[in-house]
Amino acid sequence: MIVCPNCNHANPDGAVQCEACYTPLPVSIACPSCGTTVQADASFCGQCGYHLKSVSAPMLSTPESSLPDPLESPEPIVPEPLVQPDPILLPTQAERIPEAAAIQPPVLATQLQQSFARLLNLQTSTVVEIPPGLTVVHIGKPNDQIPPDIDVSGFPNSEIVSRIHADIRVEGETYYIEDVGSSNGTYINNSPLPMGNRHRLRPGDRISLGKGDKISFLFQT
Template identity: 55%
Template sequence: MIVCPNCNHQNPDGAVQCEACYTPLPTMMSCPNCGASVQSDASFCGQCGFNLRAAAAEGTEVSTPTVAPDFAIPDLPAVEPLVPPDPLPITPPIAATPDSFATSGVSPVSELPPPPPPPVTPPVAPPSPVMPPVAVPPVASPTASLGPTQLQTQRASLLHVQTNQVVELPQALPVVHIGKPNDRIPPDIDVSGFPSSEIVSRVHADIRVEGDAYYLEDVGSSNGTYVNNMPLPMGNRHRLRPGDRISLGKGDRMTFLFQLS
């Protein structure tokens, strides 16, 4: 049996290739001492321990089985010898002489093409004279004589109904106090000179300005504040619109109309 050195598969004697992994198997020979089958490259016999290397060095005949090929090698025909080629004739060079150029009509100096003409540079026009800028008088704007533009703002006022007197609300005040002179909060609109002013508290109502909106609120008056004949509770505020009727106190005796112009 021949053991495959790759997969250790035991193959029959005389096998050239492993049946399991197709690895080429080593050649076998017979041990000259015991006749056991061993590999031809082994150093010792696996059966009797005979030194195969020493026997080979002493000239002991080691039989190596000859494996016949599986196919017949055909006899090849004899190869005919190559025929050497004919040598090429060598023509000696002809020395060039001045007579040869004269007879052939060829100039001894190679005729080169004429050089290209130099590039033509177009004439550069002289720079045109720079004219000084002409001063243009400014054009007067039709609105320049009108002065700076002024924003049109609305003005609020109170029309006293009983006397038909107009009271302008102070400008640039966020809160306008309505009442009579006192030491705590001086009024911005003093109503002490109007009839029936005794029903108006010294600190009666405020008008708050927020952008373009005006809000009326009662600040704890004794006789109350009314808007369009409806009482305005303290702590609430009413946004005023042109034509709203404001009454300070009961009985509609101190009445103003809110106006915007």
């Protein structure tokens, strides 16, 4: 029998609701040990004490028809083949030569540049070029010992200039001047240049041959 949990009325086995109060009755099962009818939610059989929670799965299992369908394996995704771009055809070396030759500018011959120095006579504004290619340039007037490379005999007041007066020495692109024993001396920017001493010439230096600044030159490059 099944006892109603609401009014404790004893109902016959298999009843689904109480005959007295119409309360839904709990589902009952037979104890697998002694066969006594017990409620399905009971943990132990009231007759023999059997542990009902250990009942094998087939007695409590859901009918096979109610089981959900197994998940179907998705179809494998096949990647689409990569589309290869058309190869870029590069011109061969033989084809590039005419094009490169047309772009390149004509090659111009490199001209060697060489600096030149000169002396500007301040009394007459006459320009005297310092001879290129010489490492020692003699300044003076014509004589029998050392012919001057720069002859100042034609300038006014040249009588104060010694025949062997001064030398300009060239070292690379640097110019030096020294007095070589003149009678009236050599002056650089109005300062006397001791005999044997060298002075490095710079553009704008004033060179005076003799005292009184009567014959003077401006060094230029």
